Amino acid sequence: MISKKEVKHIAKLARLSLNKREILKMQQELSKILDYIEKLRKVDVSGVKPAPYSIQVENIMRNDEVKTVDPTIKKKILEQAPETKDGFVKVKSIIDKPWS
Amino acid sequence: MELTDLTISEIHNRLKKKEFSAKELCKAYLDRIEKEDKKIFSFLTVTKKLALSQAEKIDNLIAKREKLPILAGVPAAIKDIILVKDVRCTAGSKILENYTAIYDATVIKKLKTQGVVILGKTNLDEFAMGSSTENSAFFKTKNPHDLSRVPGGSSGGSAAAVAANLCTFALGTDTGGSIRQPASFCGIVGLKPTYGAVSRYGLIAFASSLDQIGPITKTVEDAKIVFDVIKGRDEMDSTSIGGGYDKGLGSPYRQVSKGYVTDKRYRNRLRNRQTLNNLRFGVPKEYFIEGMDPEVEEIIKEAIKKFETLGAKIEEISLPHTEYALPCYYIIAPSEASANLARYDAIRYGELKTQNSKVKTLIDYYFKIRGEGFGEEVRRRIMLGTYALSAGYYEAYYKRALKVRTLVKQDFEKAFQKVDLILTPVSPTPAFKLGERVLDPLKMYLSDIFTVPVNLAGLPAISIPAGKVKNKLPVGLQIIGQAFREEEIFKVASLFEEANL
Numbered sequence: 001m002i003s004k005k006e007v008k009h010i011a012k013l014a015r016l017s018l019n020k021r022e023i024l025k026m027q028q029e030l031s032k033i034l035d036y037i038e039k040l041r042k043v044d045v046s047g048v049k050p051a052p053y054s055i056q057v058e059n060i061m062r063n064d065e066v067k068t069v070d071p072t073i074k075k076k077i078l079e080q081a082p083e084t085k086d087g088f089v090k091v092k093s094i095i096d097k098p099w100s
Numbered sequence: 101m102e103l104t105d106l107t108i109s110e111i112h113n114r115l116k117k118k119e120f121s122a123k124e125l126c127k128a129y130l131d132r133i134e135k136e137d138k139k140i141f142s143f144l145t146v147t148k149k150l151a152l153s154q155a156e157k158i159d160n161l162i163a164k165r166e167k168l169p170i171l172a173g174v175p176a177a178i179k180d181i182i183l184v185k186d187v188r189c190t191a192g193s194k195i196l197e198n199y200t201a202i203y204d205a206t207v208i209k210k211l212k213t214q215g216v217v218i219l220g221k222t223n224l225d226e227f228a229m230g231s232s233t234e235n236s237a238f239f240k241t242k243n244p245h246d247l248s249r250v251p252g253g254s255s256g257g258s259a260a261a262v263a264a265n266l267c268t269f270a271l272g273t274d275t276g277g278s279i280r281q282p283a284s285f286c287g288i289v290g291l292k293p294t295y296g297a298v299s300r301y302g303l304i305a306f307a308s309s310l311d312q313i314g315p316i317t318k319t320v321e322d323a324k325i326v327f328d329v330i331k332g333r334d335e336m337d338s339t340s341i342g343g344g345y346d347k348g349l350g351s352p353y354r355q356v357s358k359g360y361v362t363d364k365r366y367r368n369r370l371r372n373r374q375t376l377n378n379l380r381f382g383v384p385k386e387y388f389i390e391g392m393d394p395e396v397e398e399i400i401k402e403a404i405k406k407f408e409t410l411g412a413k414i415e416e417i418s419l420p421h422t423e424y425a426l427p428c429y430y431i432i433a434p435s436e437a438s439a440n441l442a443r444y445d446a447i448r449y450g451e452l453k454t455q456n457s458k459v460k461t462l463i464d465y466y467f468k469i470r471g472e473g474f475g476e477e478v479r480r481r482i483m484l485g486t487y488a489l490s491a492g493y494y495e496a497y498y499k500r501a502l503k504v505r506t507l508v509k510q511d512f513e514k515a516f517q518k519v520d521l522i523l524t525p526v527s528p529t530p531a532f533k534l535g536e537r538v539l540d541p542l543k544m545y546l547s548d549i550f551t552v553p554v555n556l557a558g559l560p561a562i563s564i565p566a567g568k569v570k571n572k573l574p575v576g577l578q579i580i581g582q583a584f585r586e587e588e589i590f591k592v593a594s595l596f597e598e599a600n601l
């Protein structure tokens with residue numbers, strides 16, 4: 001069974017706020033699902049290679065070039081952002097107490 | 101016969117003969133959506149203006165006697181996780197409630213080039229995570245065969261819309277069964293193509309090593325027509341593959357596949373090949389489990405017998421790692437999802453209506469937005485994936501799951517040395533009641549037990565109607581093929597479809 005402390009830790013890593021009731025519920029549900037997943041321990045996987053993909057995929061690199069964007073598209077992109085300033089997307093302060 | 105009952109090739113032929121205009125057809129569907137979707141709730145957004153303007157363009161082509169592509173004027177619905185330029189795309193989530201797509205997904209570009217009329221965007225489980233469409237942040241879609249039941253999921257809106265004649269065909273996505281299971285529950289056809297067959301550029305990602313876009317249609321022929329349009333290599337998706345199809349990769353029925361545009365010839369060719377002689381079908385013994393609905397089992401066994409009467413050779417096969425496929429999937433899919441969904445921070449897009457101005461720092465903003473913006477199932481899967489990938493658990497969970505995936509894949513490879521295709525049920529039960537499984541996530545997961553292995557192995561598979569439980573609830577048969585051999589699946593599925601009429 002996964003502990004409440006672990007649930008809180010995972011929620012923090014995943015950047016999800018959970019209230020007390022949600023933590024308890026998550027603990028119960030995750031425990032049940034993880035019990036089911038435990039089944040995998042019964043499989044002998046010695047010498048088996050992992051398959052991150054079902055087919056063989058190759059990494060394809062593109063050139064790192066600056067491309068110009070149609071200004072109407074730029075406008076549309078910026079319109080989706082909650083906060084913008086001078087044609088940039090605005091982000092909340094990263095440090096707790098701004099130095100202003 | 102109503103206009104909204106027609107299949108793609110029927111529409112194509114009748115538009116050419118000017119029996120009706122593309123606009124009349126489009127309006128017939130829009131009217132039907134307005135009347136019927138009050139009961140079904142399959143559309144999240146109806147794109148009336150876009151649809152009418154696209155239909156008008158087709159009517160101009162017809163007036164100028166220009167050659168019509170096969171999908172010209174055909175009204176379609178799109179799962180609301182695939183981007184259509186300048187149309188809202190929610191992924192069924194509050195976090196994207198106000199998001200408008202700024203470009204077309206590659207599949208949409210291809211459909212538009214063909215002259216498809218886009219009627220709107222269909223409901224789904226949030227970020228395609230679910231098996232009943234009840235996880236949509238907006239409303240619950242109903243099964244057209246019984247309004248007290250779910251349409252399946254996650255492409256439940258697309259499947260319900262096709263089954264209720266609210267569109268001619270729809271696009272869905274399938275990560276663990278999300279096209280095939282709702283197609284089975286709604287009594288229609290759904291194809292999950294080979295991994296890499298269809299570009300995913302412009303698809304909102306759930307689990308990138310598993311996701312595929314595919315057609316949901318009324319007939320096998322329609323599924324083939326749509327698949328042929330959307331498949332192929334796309335430089336915007338590095339996992340997409342084109343070459344295999346051009347070369348046919350040894351599909352024995354390639355010659356039959358050509359010429360479907362002239363519908364009659366296609367049908368005649370099929371008719372000339374009336375048996376499945378010399379084709380070997382495997383039936384995996386692990387797919388007939390305890391707890392399976394006895395009527396579903398009966399219908400599937402009858403369907404298998406029908407294949408035998410059509411000349412097929414049926415063999416029992418074993419896919420020994422079947423019982424490990426679902427737990428394997430529930431590590432891999434949430435792990436990939438937890439990484440894919442890390443991008444939703446409501447900074448570049450995705451403002452919430454309830455946004456709190458009291459939040460000052462970036463980290464608090466993340467917690468708040470993601471805590472409020474994601475629904476329960478999405479949060480559960482992000483948590484599960486984050487756990488499986490976290491320090492100390494990575495080897496025990498994620499890495500082990502990837503190894504089990506290899507074994508699941510090898511099961512299929514071994515089976516395909518003996519047989520050409522595999523027949524299985526799509527789901528252990530017909531459509532269940534709304535609300536019946538929402539409180540028990542694990543029980544919900546089990547409805548994908550027969551579809552998930554196919555995604556892990558990257559294979560193509562179709563769900564086609566096989567019969568009905570209590571003469572009411574549809575049950576689908578799954579035909580699994582070898583990678584890149586969709587053609588063969590279409591061929592045998594068509595023969596079964598004709599024999600099962």
